[in-house]
Amino acid sequence: MSVNSVGAYAAQTAAAASAASSSSGSSGPAAMPQISQSNFLSLIIAQMQNQDPTQPANPNQFVNELASLSEVSGINNMDSSMTNLSSTMQSSQLLTGTGLIGRSVLAPATTAAIAAGGSVNGAVQAPAGAASVTIQVTDASGALVKTLQVPAQASGLTAFTWDGTTNSGAAAAPGTYNFAAAAMSGGSPVSLPPYLQSTVNSVTIDPTTQSLSLNTTSGPLSLNNVIQVN
Secondary structure, eight states: OOHHHHHHHHHHHHHHHHHHHHSOSOOOTTOOOOOOHHHHHHHHHHHHHTSOTTSOOOHHHHHHHHHHHHHHHHHHHHHHHHHHHHHHHHHHHHHHHHTTTTOEEEEEOSEEEEOTTOOEEEEEOOOTTOOEEEEEEEOTTOOEEEEEEEEOOSSSOEEEEEOSBOTTSOBOOSEEEEEEEEEEETTEEEEEOOEEEEEEEEEEEOTTTOOEEEEETTEEEEGGGOOEEO
16 A cells, blocks of 8 residues: 555545534445544554555655544544533533422513412512612503502612502402512612512423523523522
């Protein structure tokens, strides 16, 4: 086997391995067999033992081809490491999520379900200088059910609780209700995004994005949106 034939075979093998590392792993009829570094060294030794003494092979070409194979091998190993890392991170996310089952989490939301005799807990981030925060609870038709006034906290979250009663004091019907919050800041009303509390029933990992979703009493919730765990 000549220097050129060994080099051509190694180059074609390196190109095939590089293409395979960037593809989905499918192999067509034109796919080249991969060659390992040890096999390539065996080819070099065999060729040097049988080379024409009057036309010795150029050792630099062997070194260059071996370096090319080493680079492709490194890429393949990196792909394998990244796959293992992805699997590890997915397992870690799932483990973190299962630890939240049965726990209460606080996250941005505008709707919450309430059962008979139940209540809804939530919070808002009051602007600086606000004296109080107004929470309005409406039903599915948009009718006002309850208005809550809570003192604004100077720092951190301002918590509130709706006990499930209407403005008249009667118990609201079980179901899903809408929540809106506002506060006076600088003499003008400022709308505030409410954070509502829900209970985690189970967790799901999206096979496409690998993101963790919490299945709560208020519906699916991304773990990235949770700001408090109780």
